[in-house]
Amino acid sequence: MTQSVDVQEFLQGFLGEADEHLGRITGNLAAIEREPSHAHGRELGELLRSLHTLKGLAGMMGIDGIVDLAHAMETLVRAAERSHGRLPPRALDPLVEGAGAITQRIRALADGLAVPPAPEPLLAALERAADAPSEGPEPRRALQLDLDPSIADKLTASEREEIGRALEHGDAVVLVEFVPTPAKAEAGTTITTVRAGIAPHGRIVRVLPRSRPRTEDAPGGLDFALVVVTRLSVAELAAAARVDPSDVRRIGATEPVDTPALVESVGPADEGAFDRASRKGVVRMDVAKLDAALEHLSAIALGRARLREEVQRLAADGLDLRRLRAMLDDEARPLRRMRETLLGLRMVPLREVLEPLPLIVRGLRNTTGKHVRLSVDVGTAELDKTVAERVFPALVHIVRNAVDHGIESPDVRASRGKPPEGHVRVEASSSSAATLDITIVDDGGGVDAAAVARRAGKPVPSDDAGLLDILTTPGFSSRDETTTTSGRGIGLDIVRQTMDALGGALELENRPGQGTTMRLRAPLTVAIVDAFAFEAGRERYLAPIGVVDAIVEVEPSAVVRPPRGPGEGQPIELLHVRGDVIPLVSLRRALGLAPTGDEPKAMIVRRAGHRFAFTIERMLGRHEVLVRPLGDPLVRVPGVAGSADLGDGRPTLVLDLAGLTGRLVERTSAEVQP
């Protein structure tokens, strides 16, 4: 592997830019996938540029695997762009696979692992698709624009197509003329700021530089003509671009009546395009730096707490410290706001996270032979980046399940009176100020509870929660061999563990014959958690207060020891609490450690209708802590959600009591089986 520059010096920058380009590649592929019958001149152009740039950068970094993939994909897209701006139908699949292969290699690079060479079969597939015959000639729009021929003549067919489509959606065509001058540059107005100002409010179809005579105020001898489609008025656009309204004018456009519209109107303008444009002004950052900032804030908060105590002590001595107290109070609000802002910075839009989903489903179409349409309707919902990273593989698994097991084959669907194409819908809504519900609804056949119970050797569950319990038992699988799709990746048991560890929930709504709904409830942020600190086995632990139902004293008289049978493992005692009987276990034992001494208190934890009491030595108070997850999200340490710093520099384990409860419930119900 040859490289031209010191890879380490540019690694972070490369990863950031590669990420952006991959986002653009995926986004454009998804846009093409959504409307396959349109021409996609702009999307293909953007694909081309991103692939080309990625190839150049990867070449400088010496990453041949990515260079080869990008080159093969670029060749294919270039061939399509030349032939009428349409991608032949067979080309989309290898491109999607190629994007996935590049993504994997970027991740490997980021994790410090070796980057594998490009897979030969995929390169061959890309090559084959590039040779495939393209579609017939696209009907050209004979759009007449009231523009100077020097501009109108330079517009390409695909740009005219773009303008035509925008006009259909009710946008207007506008010409902006910008003359750069030293004075404007000094005041901060350049061609770059003008474009950035227009981008969120319209689509810049073309920018043309033009020579003009040099004058005293405009010695550059240059102006730029921007052809823009927008819904804004001339005055509004001029204000957004920070140019004079006299430099902006609306262009008349007519289309001869007998030109057939290319495709039926698809409704409101493609806001996806505007969103991408307004991404300028976004800063890439390392989440670790954000977390460091939050920790510094925690240290400041701890310092303030100590200040308050000191003030309290001095006040007790009779000093008048009202002004000092007022100063402390004044500080509290900006610190709180700062924390909210920093936490807000960790949020990512769910829609962006889910962008690759339709492409994944498309890939499944080929392996399962099922016709499935995926729609994603999550609005502007955002969630914490760490949560998003953990939730995404879970969502992918559920979607795969829906396609693989849920949606029936076209024949079966026909016999059931359903449309041949199955429908999987991903939606999001906030279920509370602190949580987000993500639902995956399919119109398949639902889950056959009796068959599932038979497979698991358990009694038929009485409700959906019970059915979900069986489905999420580790090692459970609906088929004799894991299928090629759902067998890969994580299992439903891990999905549940993931949601538990996040302090969220997983629910199932089964409609036999009609379909299934899976609901993932995710906290909007996991970064900062309100937690109980406590001691067990003379070690300190933390646990989120959300799962703790109550904290009780363990009266020896309230404990019942059921008779031990032969071969039973750890003793599960029972605790009487307010008329209820709850299984009682030492927290240390539950963590697989030996208890050391008295454990007179118990924390009662509730999870999905089950309650467990964990005995501990003593409570140490309540803290808001920043939870750092333990390394690789796919590596599960049972019962541990992460670690936190309580201000003394010693990392304290944050426990996942809900998850622990889940495991104990399985173990006890297993023991109860005859």
Added chain:
Amino acid sequence: MTEVLVVDDSKVMRDMVVACLRARERLRFTHAASGLEAIERLSLASFDLVVLDLNMPDIGGIEVLEFVRAQDKLRELPILVVTTRGDEASRERALGAGASSFMTKPFTPEGILDQVDALLGESTGRS
């Protein structure tokens, strides 16, 4: 000081070019993240050398070349064009449009230094 305008929409790429040319202390670098910005800067200030990537959105390197060479003041400006492997056709067009010299990515620090020395040597009459 020798004023160099580095034009590429990738910041990482621009930083790599500057890093490769670090050895020449006399060079002062201005960045342009688009062909449009490059044209704007060239119209308002004077430069001794341009390093220009061909593959950019909105207005590619070829269009920048054509526009720049059409200006009297900029006809002799040394322009080093950067292309990527597999883009031979663009290389031809670039030379035809008035590029002074071209380079293929990936390039080495030595490679680009040689090109830059040659271009700057020529323009100041040194050999």
